[in-house]
Amino acid sequence: MSDQLNPTHTGRFSVTTAIDYPNGAPHIGHSLEKVAADAVARYHVLRGDEVAFVMGNDENSQHVVVAAQKAGETPEAWTDQMDVAFRRAWDALDVRPTDWVRTTEPRHVRAAQELYRRVVANGDIYQAAYAGYYCPNCNNFYSEEDLVNGHCPQHASVTPEYLEEENYFFRLSAYGDRLRELILSRDDFIVPAHRRAEVLGWIDQGLRDFSVSRSQRQDGIAWGVPVPGDDSQVMYVWFDALTTYLTGLGFPDDPERFDAFWPVDTHVVGKDITRHHCLYWPAMLLSAGLPTPRQVAVHGFLTLNGRKISKTDGNVIDPAEVVAEFGVDAVRYTLLRDVSFSSDGDFSRxxxxxxxxxxxxxxxxxxxxxxxxxxxxxxxxxxxxxxxxxxxxxxxxxxxxxxxxxxxxxxxxxxxxxxxxxxxxxxxxxxxxxxxxxxxxxxxxxxxxxxxxxxxxxxxxxxxxxxxxxxxxxxxxxxxxxxxxxxxxxxxxxxxxAAFWAGPPVGQLVPAGPLFPKLEEAIEPVAP
RNA sequence: GCCGACGUAGCUCAGCGGCAGAGCAAGGGACUCAUAAGCCCUUGGCCGGUGGUUCGAUUCCACCCGUCGGCACCA
Missing domain, CATH: 1.10.730.10 (Isoleucyl-tRNA Synthetase; Domain 1)
Incomplete structure (x- = not known):
């Protein structure tokens, strides 16, 4: 039965969610994909599959260093706190990953470096100048278009300096044809279909190489995964972050586990990172000689009361707050029932x-x-x-x-x-x-x-x-x-x-009152 | 500008070639096991517009109007 529904069904199922930047507490917008992935993972467990469900935090970013400094903490202390906060938030939503990866873990450093070495060995990494306007406050580069009247978009008082530095680049441009073949080889390699069409369009427009490292010298704090063979550079976000999926499934330390669960069945990601998961990532894997994922499921975003979720506008809901008020099942149910996975959906009290x-x-x-x-x-x-x-x-x-x-x-x-x-x-x-x-x-x-x-x-x-x-x-x-x-x-x-008379016989019942007691008061509409 | 989508009942959406559907909301009814719950019935749509293909179009094609995504190192 299961094999009819899913031809790739192997008795094992692996799924990942995007890893989050721990630069603040998780909000309800982060919750949709975690809850959805959790529901699907739980379903596969019920089906009798051996399930790997990988989640984690992306701690190597320079943003983390900045956030920690702002909070007067060391990056280590900051990420430790955030790690606890995120795990607690997911736990409160009954989201129970089997594996949790922090990109600062030694095993992840080993995984990212090993992947990097393989890509280098395949000749897909080269050195070239990366140029941009560097803001020392953000510790980040901006393009000319990003600047606001020549100033940093985040720091109006800062005039970013034009800098060039030698970085390493990944030869994505060489993979257009193979990526197109890959995507066309499976109807559901990218779901929903309109995302698939979008990605194919990107390939047709031509792919550019992307940088996979940054100079480590910026402001003295050593943070990130050192590039093998060049300690002056650390891996730049995507190369490092995407590798978490391998780390969580046992690469390279646990080949038995890795063979069992890779290629992953589904990466669940938000629409904002479609490109990285549907193009960068498969290309990196192809280069490294590793199997590509079976599927990337792209979900839309949540709006709150019809408006974009925004901390600066105060348009946020803390998941813990609504869980406390309505219960975890009601929050999960509403997220899963009311929000079409394939497009944006609204959430409200x-x-x-x-x-x-x-x-x-x-x-x-x-x-x-x-x-x-x-x-x-x-x-x-x-x-x-x-x-x-x-x-x-x-x-x-x-x-x-x-x-x-x-x-x-x-x-x-x-x-x-x-x-x-x-x-x-x-x-x-x-x-x-x-x-x-x-x-x-x-x-x-x-x-x-x-x-x-x-x-x-x-x-x-x-x-x-x-x-x-x-x-x-x-x-x-x-x-x-x-x-x-x-x-x-x-x-x-x-x-x-889950069929009539297919389960244990029911005998003595154990009444325990209403499953979902009536809410005490009508919920007042949220003032705009 | 280019690429991709979407416009169906008050709301959220399904249907995608053969007599317009669901849930919620609104109105009415019969019942009483139950969390004043559940159940039944009803109201409500020139299926964005205009042309075309077809015996027949909400469904396919073209154009128009409107809405929204994406266009790459910000995750």
Whole structure:
């Protein structure tokens, strides 16, 4: 079954998210791709796959040095703090990577240098002058167009000096044809399709080499991965950052693990770094003689209340804050349900409250509550055995199958919103089923007790299936559903139990109150 | 300017050659197991505009109008 849906399915699955610059606390905008990757990773675990899910922080940037200085810290102390902050933020969202890479780790330095050596050996690195306007405050180069009236765009008082320095460059220009072939070789090498078209367009316009090192001398603080054979240079952002994906999967220290998980199944990235993941990275790997990724899934950005997320405008939401208010499952659900992965999507407190109330509390929570209550009231809390299914029961079973297949297909296509939409049709169908069978009426008729048993049994079973189907998205709530059904939460390999009568029999229920209690007060619209 | 997309119900979007769909929002109803929840019904669309291809176009093509991304060392 799984192999039909995903021809490359090998019993292993590897996925990465973009690594973040730890120059401040993570905001809700960072969360979408982490939560999406986590949901897909959890799904693969349920499928019984051995999963590697790599995340991390990009600590080698000169921006980090600047941020640390501003905070009066050493870069080491600063990145240690940020490391804790980021891990805590992802943990609060129930995002559980199997591997966490900091680019300052020795193993990553080894990985980046090894990759660099291989690319050098293939003749794709050369030395040339890099020229630009250098701002000592930013410790960064700007192009002439970047300057504002000759001043640094970040520091109006600074007039950046025109500097040239010898840097190393990667011969990206030589890889246009091979990259085009690679992208054309798989429909879903880049998803969604419009991103693929965009990248092919870039290739047609011609590729330029990019610099992969910077002089280390800038302001004395040694920071970054030294270029092999030239200690005066450190690797410049992309060469170093992209290599984290290799580091996390065991390159070069753990060849067994690396062989098992590389090439990675999917890199999940934001649309802003499409070019680097779809062109720079595959070209670097081709040069190094390493297999290229199977897929890059590009997601859009989140807006907040219809506006760009911006710290300077104060248009930000701290994930921890909304998690505290609505619960982690509601935040995950809203991110995954409301935001089309392929384009930008809006997030707002109102929308979060709406999803919480409509989908989670009313549809799902209330469904579980009424089922558990009826089994309690009519059958002493023990789920009865089903009798012969009728048409309605067969429809319900069919609906469950459709929901499961939809979830599978849509997750494979990186459309978690569609996957959830499909699962919710089963949630709604189960509520409808209860209205059609009206167990509360059957309970009053002595001759209808067998029908009541069947109805309750199918409703309980639907809840059990829903618990498994929803578990990649809202693991906490899914486990609570299982808990009230008196069964274990979904475990690795349990996806196949997401069908009627394919799982452990439900016996004694364990009522525990509303899954998603009604929100206390109406959420006030956020003032503009 | 160039490249790429998008304009379908009040909102968010699906459909992409054969009688316009979903969820939310709005209005009405029957019920009572349940978190005043759930269920049923209804309202609501010249499918951006104009031409063309076709027996037939929301769906394909061209142009126009409008909106938005990208155009490379800022991640």
């Amino acid at each position: 109102e929308q979060l409250a709406r999803r919480y109330t409509d989908d989670l509390a009313n549809d799902l929570g209330n469904l579980l509550n009424r089922v558990v209550a009826m089994v309690g009231r009519y059958r002493g809390g023990v789920a009865p055995a089903a009798g012969e299914p009728g048409d309605l029961e067969r429809e319900l079973v069919e609906m469950a199958r459709t929901a499961r297949v939809t979830a599978e297909q849509q997750l494979a296509a990186w459309a978690p919103d569609r996957a959830l939409e499909g699962i919710w049709t089963l949630v709604r169908r189960t509520n409808q089923y209860l209205e059609e069978r009206q167990p509360w009426k059957l309970a009053k008729r002595p001759e209808a007790q067998a029908d009541l048993d069947t109805t309750l049994a199918f409703a309980v079973e639907a809840a059990r299936v829903i618990s498994i189907l929803t578990s990649p998205f809202i693991p906490g709530a899914a486990a609570k559903i299982a808990g009230q059904l008196g069964i274990a939460p979904a475990a690795p390999g349990d996806w196949s139990a």
